[in-house]
Amino acid sequence: ETGVTQTPRHLVMGMTNKKSLKCEQHLGHNAMYWYKQSAKKPLELMFVYNFKEQTENNSVPSRFSPECPNSSHLFLHLHTLQPEDSALYLCASSQALADDNEQFFGPGTRLTVL
Amino acid sequence: AQTVTQSQPEMSVQEAETVTLSCTYDTSESNYYLFWYKQPPSRQMILVIRQEAYKQQNATENRFSVNFQKAAKSFSLKISDSQLGDTAMYFCALANFGNEKLTFGTGTRLTIIP
Numbered sequence: 001e002t003g004v005t006q007t008p009r010h011l012v013m014g015m016t017n018k019k020s021l022k023c024e025q026h027l028g029h030n031a032m033y034w035y036k037q038s039a040k041k042p043l044e045l046m047f048v049y050n051f052k053e054q055t056e057n058n059s060v061p062s063r064f065s066p067e068c069p070n071s072s073h074l075f076l077h078l079h080t081l082q083p084e085d086s087a088l089y090l091c092a093s094s095q096a097l098a099d100d101n102e103q104f105f106g107p108g109t110r111l112t113v114l
Numbered sequence: 115a116q117t118v119t120q121s122q123p124e125m126s127v128q129e130a131e132t133v134t135l136s137c138t139y140d141t142s143e144s145n146y147y148l149f150w151y152k153q154p155p156s157r158q159m160i161l162v163i164r165q166e167a168y169k170q171q172n173a174t175e176n177r178f179s180v181n182f183q184k185a186a187k188s189f190s191l192k193i194s195d196s197q198l199g200d201t202a203m204y205f206c207a208l209a210n211f212g213n214e215k216l217t218f219g220t221g222t223r224l225t226i227i228p
Contacts, residue, residue, distance in 0.1 A: 042118070056214070103216060
C-alpha cells in the first residue's frame with residue numbers, strides 16, 4: 001500500500017449504530033487530519049493530530065470521536081449519528097511543522113446515515 | 115478569519131482548449147501558501163500546483179500554471195491543452211506559513227468535452 005488509505009470506502013449505518021472509519025498513511029508523516037466534505041460546501045476540517053496528540057477540534061459534535069494510536073493510523077468512531085452527517089469523510093496527512101503544509105489525501109469514506 | 119472563494123461552481127471546455135479557474139482569498143497574514151487540488155471522480159484529492167506568497171514568479175507544472183496577484187488576492191489556475199483526464203473538481207486552498215490548517219474554497223467542477 002502506498003499513500004493514504006481509508007476503509008471502508010462506503011458505509012451505510014442507522015442512527016443507533018456504532019461504526020469506525022480507519023485511515024492509514026504510508027508516507028512517514030506525523031500529522032493527520034479528518035475532513036468532512038458535503039456537496040456545495042468547502043471542506044470542513046474536523047480534527048488535527050500532530051505526533052499523536054490532538055491539536056485541533058473544530059467544534060465537532062461528540063458523536064464523532066477520533067483516535068490516533070500512532071502517527072500512521074487515525075480512526076473516527078461514530079455513534080448515534082444524524083442523517084445530516086451523511087457526507088464524504090476524507091483523511092489526510094502531512095509532515096508536521098513543515099512550512100508549506102502540503103497535505104496528502106485518502107480516497108475517502110462515503111457515509112450514509114439512515 | 116481567512117476565506118477562499120471560488121465563484122465558478124461549474125465549467126466546461128472542449129478538449130485541447132485552455133481554461134482558467136478563478137480563486138480569490140482573504141488573509142491578514144503576509145506569508146502563506148496557496149494550492150490547487152484536483153479531485154477526480156474516483157475521489158482521491160491530489161495536489162496540482164503550489165505557490166509561495168513571497169515568490170513573485172508564478173508557479174508552473176507542465177500544462178498547469180497560476181496567475182498569482184498578491185495585491186488583488188487572486189490566484190487563478192490555467193490549464194493548457196486540456197485533456198479528458200483533467201475532468202475533476204478543483205479546489206483552491208490557503209495555508210498560513212508554518213500553520214497546519216488549510217482553508218478550502220467550495221470547488222469548481224470542470225468537465226472536459228471530447
